[in-house]
Amino acid sequence: EIVLTQSPGTLSLSPGERATLSCKASQSLSNRYLTWYQQKPGQAPRRLISGASNRATGIPDRFSGSGSGTDFTLTISRLEPDDFAVYYCQHYGDSPPYTFGQGTRLELK
Amino acid sequence: QVTLKESGPVLVKPTETLTLTCTVSGFSLSHATVGVSWVRQPPGEALEWLAHIFSNDEKSYSTSLKNRLTISKDTSKSQVVLTMANVDPVDTATYFCARISRVDYDLDYWGQGTLVAVSS
Numbered sequence: 214e215i216v217l218t219q220s221p222g223t224l225s226l227s228p229g230e231r232a233t234l235s236c237k238a239s240q241s242l243s244n245r246y247l248t249w250y251q252q253k254p255g256q257a258p259r260r261l262i263s264g265a266s267n268r269a270t271g272i273p274d275r276f277s278g279s280g281s282g283t284d285f286t287l288t289i290s291r292l293e294p295d296d297f298a299v300y301y302c303q304h305y306g307d308s309p310p311y312t313f314g315q316g317t318r319l320e321l322k
Numbered sequence: 323q324v325t326l327k328e329s330g331p332v333l334v335k336p337t338e339t340l341t342l343t344c345t346v347s348g349f350s351l352s353h354a355t356v357g358v359s360w361v362r363q364p365p366g367e368a369l370e371w372l373a374h375i376f377s378n379d380e381k382s383y384s385t386s387l388k389n390r391l392t393i394s395k396d397t398s399k400s401q402v403v404l405t406m407a408n409v410d411p412v413d414t415a416t417y418f419c420a421r422i423s424r425v426d427y428d429l430d431y432w433g434q435g436t437l438v439a440v441s442s
Contacts, residue, residue, distance in 0.1 A: 214385060248428040250369075257418055257432035258361075258369065264426040301369055305427030309382040313361075313369040 215240050215306050219314035225322040232289040234317045236302035241282045246305035249278055249287045252316075253298045261300075262287060289319075297321050324348035326358070326419050326433035333439050340406040340438060344419030351397045352377050355424045358402040360393065362415040363435075370415075374422055375402060409440045 216239040226232055236247070247265045250258035260269045262278035265285055275290045289296055302314045330342040342360070349356055357376035363369050373383045373393040383391050392405045402419060416437045420429035 244427075246427040248426070250429070252369075257420075257435055258429070259432075260428055260430050263428040263430075267426065269428075269430070303369075303371065303429070309371075310384045310386070311359075311371045311374075311382070311427075313371060315368045 214310060215242070215304055215312060217302055217304060217312055217314035219300075219302060219317045221317060222315070223318045223320060225320050226292055227322045228292050228294055230292050232287075232292055232296070232319055234287040234289075234300055234319075236280075236285040236287070236314050238283045238285070238304060238306075240306070242285075242304050242306050244306065245281060247278075247280070247285050248303050248305075250301045250303065251296075251298050252301065258301065292319075294321075324421060324431045326421060326431060328417060328419050328433045328436040330417070330436055330438060332437065333441065334409050335442055336410055336440055337408055340409050340413070340440075342404045342406075342417050342419075342436065342438070344402040344404070344433060346400045346402070346419075346421070349421065351395050351400060351402065354378070357422045357424070358395070359420050359422045359429055360402075360404045361418045361420060361429070362413075363418070364412070364415040367415075372417075373404060376422075376424070411440045414438065414440045 245265045249262040252258040266278045359374040360372040390407045416435040418435045421431040
């Protein structure tokens with residue numbers, strides 16, 4: 214089973230700052246099926262980044278994804294008030310379970 | 323317009339079987355490049371992937387819950403059903419269904435979720 218470990222658990226930043234969120238896999242994701250989601254309280258998750266680095270339709274270009282193998286990163290270049298939420302990564306590796314990370318809470322400093 | 327909507331009981335007793343239905347619109351469950359996944363989220367906790375099913379009836383399950391889960395689909399009704407046997411209070415969660423695309427194996431559209439409590 215591939216375990217995804219997200220860090221930090223909580224990130225406290227101010228609008229305009231840059232956010233860097235990490236997702237580390239316990240085994241290499243050779244197929245790069247690594248997705249980032251944003252979730253706000255009381256809402257369903259929203260897909261942000263697919264295939265490790267492809268922004269989903271309608272997602273602002275301040276969101277970017279990078280990485281391969283076991284190390285993946287979500288970067289938000291200039292935080293806006295609407296970006297404060299919980300972020301999850303999920304893999305679709307070679308076999309189930311297709312786990313999520315435990316999440317990073319991005320909070321207003 | 324793609325939509326998914328979960329339905330099912332609000333309250334289930336321990337040891338009972340939970341049956342959840344996901345009704346989809348805007349796409350067909352017979353389409354080769356999409357499927358439906360179930361994901362749950364206990365209150366205040368992280369997301370947990372449960373199962374998925376594709377048009378060719380390919381199914382996958384969470385390894386920890388595999389013995390208790392069954393996923394099926396009725397293409398004519400545009401519905402995907404997830405059953406969970408022998409529920410326990412730790413199964414209390416919001417249950418989401420989401421469309422999965424075979425392009426990037428991502429969950430591109432989500433239902434609003436349904437909160438299920440397990441309690442006697």
